[in-house]
Amino acid sequence: MSDIQTHLRRYLETESLLNIFFSTFDYCGPECIQAAITANDNKPVAGCCRAEYHKLFDLEHPAFELLRLEREKLFGKPQDHAWSNPVSPCEYHNPENGCVLTTHKSPVCIAFLCRKGIYRLREHYQIFTYDYLGMYYAMEWILTGDLSDHQYREFKDSILDMTQRIRNVSTCKQ
DSSP states (O other): OOHHHHHHHHHHHHHHHHHHHHHHHOOIIIIIIHHHHHHTTTOOOOTTOOSOHHHHHOOSSHHHHHHHHHHHHHHOOGGGOOOSSOOSSOTTEETTTEEOOSSOOOHHHHHOOOHHHHHHHHHHHOOOOOOHHHHHHHHHHHHHTOSOHHHHHHHHHHHHHHHHHHHHHHHHHO
16 A cells, blocks of 8 residues: 555544544534524525635645545546535535535545534533644645654544543533
8 A cells, every 4th residue: 555545544534533523513514504594594505615625725745636536436526516506616515415525525624613613612512622724734634644643643532532522521411
């Protein structure tokens, strides 16, 4: 396995942990998206997906190219998606169901959490370590190989810790 393939494997493992973190946190759908849909007369909304972020922020780097190629194999090329009622400029944003990418998202997409979501982590779960830009750069550095093995393990552990803290608080409230 080449270094780039190893970096992509690590990236996808970390993306999976972030997907679990976000589904455990469960903030965006009920707190933002549903409120925006209600305010928009029950019509689809873009939510946070207001640009072709995968094109704007992905680096010119072989690892990003491999991520893009695998994404297109799994989910099609951006131009393959033609929604009849688009609400977002991102081709991967299905107006009815949101992002069609369950994996292979760009670092900027998988790491994003709005300021209100970050405040919720702080107020309800005492999680002060989630930083959108820090997450974004860490994901980028995992993909490019610029994060050391030690830093990579620490980063994964921090995601696991945040997820467990949310679970613990949620269990205590029941």
